[in-house]
Each structure stands twice: as structure tokens, then as C-alpha cells.
Amino acid sequence: MNKKDTANALISVKREPVVEKATAFAPVNFALAKYWGKRDEELMLPVTSSFSVAIDAGTTTTLCQAHDCDIVELNGKRVEKSSSFYVRLIAFLDLFRPSPSFFFSVSTINTIPTAAGLASSASGFAALVLSLNTFFGWNLSQKNLSILARLGSGSASRSIYPGFVLWNKGERKDGMDSFSEPFDHWWDELRFGIYVVSKEKKYIDSRSAMQRTVTTSPLYAFWPEIVDNDISHIQKAIKQKEFSLFGTTIEQNALAMHATMFTTEPPVCYWKEETLSTIQRIWKARGEGLGVFFTMDAGPNIKMLFLEEQEKDVCRLFPDLSLLPLLA
Numbered sequence: 326m327n328k329k330d331t332a333n334a335l336i337s338v339k340r341e342p343v344v345e346k347a348t349a350f351a352p353v354n355f356a357l358a359k360y361w362g363k364r365d366e367e368l369m370l371p372v373t374s375s376f377s378v379a380i381d382a383g384t385t386t387t388l389c390q391a392h393d394c395d396i397v398e399l400n401g402k403r404v405e406k407s408s409s410f411y412v413r414l415i416a417f418l419d420l421f422r423p424s425p426s427f428f429f430s431v432s433t434i435n436t437i438p439t440a441a442g443l444a445s446s447a448s449g450f451a452a453l454v455l456s457l458n459t460f461f462g463w464n465l466s467q468k469n470l471s472i473l474a475r476l477g478s479g480s481a482s483r484s485i486y487p488g489f490v491l492w493n494k495g496e497r498k499d500g501m502d503s504f505s506e507p508f509d510h511w512w513d514e515l516r517f518g519i520y521v522v523s524k525e526k527k528y529i530d531s532r533s534a535m536q537r538t539v540t541t542s543p544l545y546a547f548w549p550e551i552v553d554n555d556i557s558h559i560q561k562a563i564k565q566k567e568f569s570l571f572g573t574t575i576e577q578n579a580l581a582m583h584a585t586m587f588t589t590e591p592p593v594c595y596w597k598e599e600t601l602s603t604i605q606r607i608w609k610a611r612g613e614g615l616g617v618f619f620t621m622d623a624g625p626n627i628k629m630l631f632l633e634e635q636e637k638d639v640c641r642l643f644p645d646l647s648l649l650p651l652l653a
């Protein structure tokens with residue numbers, strides 16, 4: 326089974342566009358219990374479920390038909406055919422192209438502040454799938470849209486929704502039960518900020534790092550059980566608004582993920598010196614009573630979570646923190 330089979334199974338009739346132009350927005354999400362490791366590289370099926378929250382920034386994509394070649398624009402600028410962004414996007418569009426002589430014009434606008442150093446592939450593929458759905462009049466359910474977005478980038482399956490989102494790992498080989506769904510609870514007082522340590526391009530992409538972890542880390546055997554437990558603790562903490570359970574769990578989950586990377590062969594370490602010193606400052610502040618916890622993804626930057634009542638104190642201690650509103 327490959328990506329094309331999944332696309333064909335979900336979109337049974339071959340269709341032509343039903344509108345001239347389609348535009349859609351999808352938010353960035355960041356994981357509170359991480360997706361780290363695939364059980365199927367082609368279909369982007371994860372070893373574990375994962376759980377995320379959306380922020381109020383992301384990608385807006387506009388799609389229409391082009392005349393004689395594919396055209397891709399990013400933030401108003403034409404993207405080179407040789408760039409990895411172009412190649413990845415076109416490979417994805419090929420899954421849905423009605424005929425080889427049908428060309429797309431895709432305009433992508435990222436509303437993520439570039440200073441935030443957040444990746445946009447999740448919101449990018451989710452916005453693309455949402456705009457394709459309108460463009461071709463597929464009328465797919467959100468569940469099926471999240472399956473299609475997953476084929477672009479695993480974590481994109483979670484960017485179909487605002488709020489807290491659970492991506493079910495699924496058991497099936499064809500991946501039809503590996504989709505995301507909203508977790509119907511919200512936490513108004515929760516605040517999020519990102520502390521940028523470095524904006525440099527990652528020295529190893531998450532896909533390769535994940536693969537190396539699954540195949541070489543002796544700690545990876547423990548990871549599936551850790552994530553399962555963490556997801557239930559996080560969900561309980563959200564329902565009961567238990568911030569210290571919430572914070573402890575998301576922080577341990579991120580550290581456990583990085584521990585699996587440190588123990589790969591050769592080791593993967595995204596941390597910079599300032600990553601560690603910032604973490605130590607967070608721990609020190611917490612020891613002195615400040616309710617601030619962190620999570621990290623495949624990079625050196627630190628995402629802090631705290632409650633509204635602590636916002637002033639957290640910002641005083643970390644004046645360079647960029648606050649980003651969450652999206653309910």
C-alpha cells in the first residue's frame with residue numbers, strides 16, 4: 326500500500342475542480358505528548374499516538390489551476406523548482422492531480438512570526454489538504470482530511486483542528502484508523518511562549534532523526550508505554566485543570582523523547598548550550614515557586630507553558646520569550 330492507494334481509497338471518483346479558487350487556513354500545532362517514530366515510513370504511520378495543542382498562527386493556502394506548469398509561491402515569492410519545499414509539495418499534489426496535463430498554482434502564506442522559529446510543515450500540509458477539499462469538492466470528513474494531511478507530514482494530521490488534538494496511532498496496515506480527532510475540553514488560562522535559542526536550519530531533519538532513534542536507541546523500547554501513560558495524564562490534567570500534573574508530564578515527555586535521541590548511534594542532539602542553561606533557569610525558577618514548564622521538539626528552542634496568573638513573572642524572568650496565543 327502506498328500514498329496513492331490511500332488517496333484513491335478516500336477520493337473514489339476522479340474529479341475536476343468545482344471552484345476556480347480555494348483558500349484555507351490551518352494552525353500550527355505543537356505536541357504535548359510527542360510523535361517520535363514511524364511504523365510505516367511510506368504511509369507516515371506512527372508507533373504511538375500523540376497529543377497536541379494548536380496556536381493561533383499557521384498557514385493560509387490558495388489554490389487554482391495553472392496553464393502550462395505548476396507554480397508555487399511562499400509568502401508572495403516564487404519558489405525555485407530545485408528547492409526541497411517545491412519538490413515535497415509537488416510530490417504531494419501528484420497524488421491528487423486529475424491528469425498529467427493539469428497544473429496547480431499554489432500560494433502559501435505563513436502567519437507564523439518567523440522570529441518564533443516554529444516549523445510550518447504541519448500547518449502547510451493541513452492547509453493544502455483543506456484547500457484541495459474545497460477546490461475539488463471532495464466533501465471529506467475531518468477524519469479523512471487528517472488521514473490525507475498525514476501523508477504530507479505526520480504531525481500535519483493534527484493541524485486539521487484547533488484546540489487540543491489526539492492523533493490515534495491506529496493498528497491497521499493501511500492506516501485508515503490512524504487519524505486525529507479533537508479533544509473536547511479547553512483551558513482558557515493556559516499560556517504559551519517560545520524561547521528561541523537558534524534559528525539555524527536543523528543539522529538533521531526530524532524524519533531521519535526519528536528513523537535513527539527507532540532503529541538504534543536502546544531506550545526506544547520504553548517509549549510507547551511512556552507516551553500512552555503521558556497522554557492519559559495530560560488529558561486528566563486538562564479535564565481537572567491540574568497544572569502541575571500537566572506541566573510535569575509534558576516536560577518529562579519531551580525529555581524522554583530527547584533521551585531516546587541522545588542514545589542513538591551516532592547520537593542525535595539538537596540542544597545548544599543555551600538550551601541547557603535555559604532549562605536550568607526554568608528548573609531554578611520552579612524551585613522558587615514559579616509555575617512554568619517546558620517542552621521541546623526536534624530543535625534547540627524551548628516552548629514554555631504556564632498559567633495566566635504567572636504570565637507577568639514568567640515574562641519578567643524571560644524577557645525574550647515570544648508569547649503566542651493558543652487557538653481554542
Ligand code: PMV
Pocket residue numbers: 355356358359360361375446447478479480481531532622623
Ligand atoms: O511530522 P514531522 O515529521 O514534522 O515530525 C514531528 C516531530 C515532533 O515535532 C518532534 C513531535 C511532534 O509530535 O510534533
